[in-house]
Amino acid sequence: MFPERESDRPLAAWAGRDRIEGQVMSALTIILKTGGCAHDRCRMCSYRHERYNRLTHGELEAGLRAQLAWIENNFTLEDFDAVKIYTSGSLFDPLEVPVQARDALAKMMRGKIVIAETRPEYVTVDHLNQFVTLIDNGTHETPLFVAIGVETSNDTIREKCIDKGFSWDDFVKATEIARSAGAGVKAYLLAKPLFLTEREAIDDMISSIRDLSGTADMISLNPCTVQRNTELEYYWKQGAYRPPYLWSILTILSESPVHLTCDPLGGGQERGPHNCGVCDGPLVKGIRDYSLSADRELLSALLAIPCACKEEWDFVLREERSYCMPLTR
Numbered sequence: 001m002f003p004e005r006e007s008d009r010p011l012a013a014w015a016g017r018d019r020i021e022g023q024v025m026s027a028l029t030i031i032l033k034t035g036g037c038a039h040d041r042c043r044m045c046s047y048r049h050e051r052y053n054r055l056t057h058g059e060l061e062a063g064l065r066a067q068l069a070w071i072e073n074n075f076t077l078e079d080f081d082a083v084k085i086y087t088s089g090s091l092f093d094p095l096e097v098p099v100q101a102r103d104a105l106a107k108m109m110r111g112k113i114v115i116a117e118t119r120p121e122y123v124t125v126d127h128l129n130q131f132v133t134l135i136d137n138g139t140h141e142t143p144l145f146v147a148i149g150v151e152t153s154n155d156t157i158r159e160k161c162i163d164k165g166f167s168w169d170d171f172v173k174a175t176e177i178a179r180s181a182g183a184g185v186k187a188y189l190l191a192k193p194l195f196l197t198e199r200e201a202i203d204d205m206i207s208s209i210r211d212l213s214g215t216a217d218m219i220s221l222n223p224c225t226v227q228r229n230t231e232l233e234y235y236w237k238q239g240a241y242r243p244p245y246l247w248s249i250l251t252i253l254s255e256s257p258v259h260l261t262c263d264p265l266g267g268g269q270e271r272g273p274h275n276c277g278v279c280d281g282p283l284v285k286g287i288r289d290y291s292l293s294a295d296r297e298l299l300s301a302l303l304a305i306p307c308a309c310k311e312e313w314d315f316v317l318r319e320e321r322s323y324c325m326p327l328t329r
């Protein structure tokens with residue numbers, strides 16, 4: 001075994017409540033430090049930098065086991081109905097998370113609903129069956145949801161604005177495999193990646209939500225934030241990118257025929273989804289409340305809050321023009 005180090009803690013872990021399949025549940029969220037995302041190149045992502053570097057497979061497994069021990073020592077797992085596991089990559093990539101460590105994690109979470117982040121290429125019947133067998137004690141009809149950052153249903157936007165490296169068809173195939181292994185699907189959407197106008201970003205989310213209906217059991221809307229050491233930050237520093245207005249996020253939530261969860265990280269700050277600075281506080285809180293309560297009247301009330309910046313937002317929606325590459329050199 002390897003001695004426990006300070007770095008052998010999860011990157012983050014916190015207790016909270018979440019709306020899962022229409023029910024509010026106590027949920028433990030864990031962000032594990034892993035071998036890192038094999039894709040490692042999305043334009044807006046800085047999570048990919050947070051990884052163990054140059055470890056052997058055995059050392060990586062030991063690091064992950066140490067993180068699991070830390071979780072057991074710092075939380076009472078019986079307190080939680082559900083656990084959300086993020087890896088800043090893919091839990092089901094055996095090079096990123098050694099299978100033995102993944103099995104140990106599954107055994108720890110037996111009897112809970114597990115939502116586990118992964119790219120679609122690692123969704124295989126074998127990986128999922130093994131995981132479901134270890135967590136399922138008959139308490140929940142669907143014990144596992146694979147969480148896939150499909151970001152948008154538009155292949156061009158996913159490729160050009162995000163560089164995500166998989167297609168809508170890849171995503172749909174993964175959802176079919178997940179279902180055949182008895183798992184559900186949670187889809188993550190990214191509101192306003194690079195190069196889209198505010199209007200294009202709203203329209204992209206509305207059409208993506210429509211395309212996801214019948215494919216995903218749950219949808220989470222992630223308003224884009226400007227993370228450090230990313231290509232997105234490079235453009236933002238030059239004034240070539242603005243995170244979405246909170247008005248846009250509220251519009252997407254209210255136009256969606258299904259409930260979306262949404263945690264506007266960095267809400268009200270210049271690197272996160274924001275309005276003018278005056279109205280941001282109650283809107284960010286309201287979006288978080290809606291995420292849990294699914295109260296549609298709250299959304300209407302939030303959209304009706306008067307603020308001078310609404311006119312600015314309206315102007316942006318009308319007048320902003322699409323990003324255009326030069327046609328010649």
Ligand code: SF4
Binds near residue numbers: 037038040089
């Ligand atoms: S967004 Fe996900 S797939 Fe893309 S680089 Fe980051 S961790 Fe990898």
Ligand SMILES: [Zn+2]
Binds near residue numbers: 277278279280307308
């Ligand atoms: Zn305002």
